[in-house]
Amino acid sequence: MPGRSFKIARIAGIPVGVNPWWLVIVVLFTWILGDSYYPAEVHGISATASYGLGLLSILLLFASVLAHEFGHAIVARRHGIEVEEIDLWLLGGVSRLKGHPQRAGDELRYAAAGPLVTAVIAAVFGAIAEVLPGSAPAALRAVVDYQVYVNVVLLCFNLVPAFPLDGGRIARALLWQRRRDLAAAIRTAAGIGRAFGWLMVVLGALSFLEGDVDGLLLAMIGGFVIMAGRAEEAQEQVLEALAGIRVRELMSAPAITISADATLADAQRAFAYQRGSVLPVVDVDGRVLGLLALDQLERMPRAGGRLASVGEIADRDPGILVDGRDDIAELFDRPAFARTGHAVVVSTDRQPLGIVSRTDIERALRLSRLRADHHGTDTLAPDH
Ligand SMILES: [Zn+2]
Known part of the structure; x- marks a missing residue:
């Protein structure tokens, strides 16, 4: 969906964001409900009350979509997967995970948790609608009826077996469970x-x-x-x-490093003498502290003030360091790799061994496709 979401809250440690499109939906539905639904259901309702109830209905829907996403998030956390953020957008919500469920059963529970929450919410509003006395105000009845309706629609829609809807995830998990083959x-x-x-x-x-x-x-x-x-x-x-390719098979080695106490002028010279766009930053013992990218240098103000050292501006996200024995696919789950497009391959005592970049992975993929075309195989095992 177009548009970046902006953060509105942090609930149970998970940032919650709203896509600008959601605001368009709020305005549109408040208008539709206030203009036609409430005037038809509640005789003689004032325009203010009608639009007010329209807005209230959409905010209740907002809360129920949020509860649905937290249903997913709680199960993800129970399986040890961190939830990076929850975004509310056009069709409801989306939870961004760091990692994937590792077993079919986990994926199934994760996918089913959200619809289960929505089903419970629909049932609760349905029960309220049943026990409302005949003397209850028409406006209250209309609000409850709308929540029953909209949550049932949300539930049915989410259960359509098409990814990325929950029904698609559930179908995939069930197939995975039966065939034991995720691909x-x-x-x-x-x-x-x-x-x-x-x-x-x-x-x-x-x-x-x-x-x-x-x-x-x-x-x-x-x-x-x-x-x-x-x-x-x-x-x-x-x-x-x-699959099965280790990080060290794709890395460029050796890694040319720069010392943390070097000046930015030193860094410029270092970039001039090599072809990469990043340099691992090391301490006095040669252990990797972080990464310095060429565009970080470009963003530094050209004149004025004290010049920073390389160590001060280096990106020190620990997600930048990777073990050469790790699966290359593991890099895709790392926000640091998504951001910088690079990872530093280090030994167990954090000595630099090489650098692996998104370009290296793309190149390996293209080679793999070529081999698949010529030999009818889609593996990328290096020839020995
Ligand atoms: Zn869901």
Whole structure:
């Protein structure tokens, strides 16, 4: 989805962000509910009360989407996966995880937790609707009825078996459990998801042609589901091609380093004499402290003030250091690698052994595809 989300809160240590599109939805639905739903349900309601209840209904929906995402987050944490952030956007929410569930059962519990929370919320509002006395104000009844309706819609939508919807994850986990082969499960689930995506596009387009504006939204969601499924499949192919390759097989060695107490002028000279765009920063004992990137130097003010040393501006994120024996695919889960595009390969006592970059991985992938084309194999085991 376009647009960066902005953080609004931190709940149980997890940052919660809102996509700008969510604000558009808030305004749109407040308007629709205030303009037509509440005036039809509650006779003689004032415009202020009607729009006020419209806004209240959307904020309640917001809370229920948030609870749904926390359902996922709590299960992820229980399986030892950190939740980096929760984003609320057009279709609901999305939890960004550091890592992936390692077993089919974990993935299944993770995927099912959110819909389970939504089902409970729908059931609670349904029970309230049942026990409301006949004398209850019409406005209260309308608010409760809308929450039942919207949570049931949310539940059904989330259970459509198309990735990235929860139903797609559940389908994938069930296939994974049965066949014990994640790659095959992802391919089958992606095929099912694509079929549902196209079904949504066709149904949406047909109902739009019949004059139903909602059809356009359905078609857009279908298009999004098709694209997301394709991206997921592409990523899976990358992981498959890189399976079993160790970091040290792709690194460039030896690593040219720079001392933490060197000046920025020294750093400029060091960059001039080698071809990489990063330098590992080392302490007096030669242990790696962090990474200095060429663009960090570019961002430094050119004149004025005391000039910093390399150690002061180095990126010291521990995620930059990697063990040469690690799987190359492990780098994809690292925010530090996503940010800098580089990792420093170190020995157990943090001595620099080499550097591995996104370009090295892309090159290995291209070679792997070439080999697959010429020899009908998709492995990248180096020839011995
Ligand atoms: Zn969910």
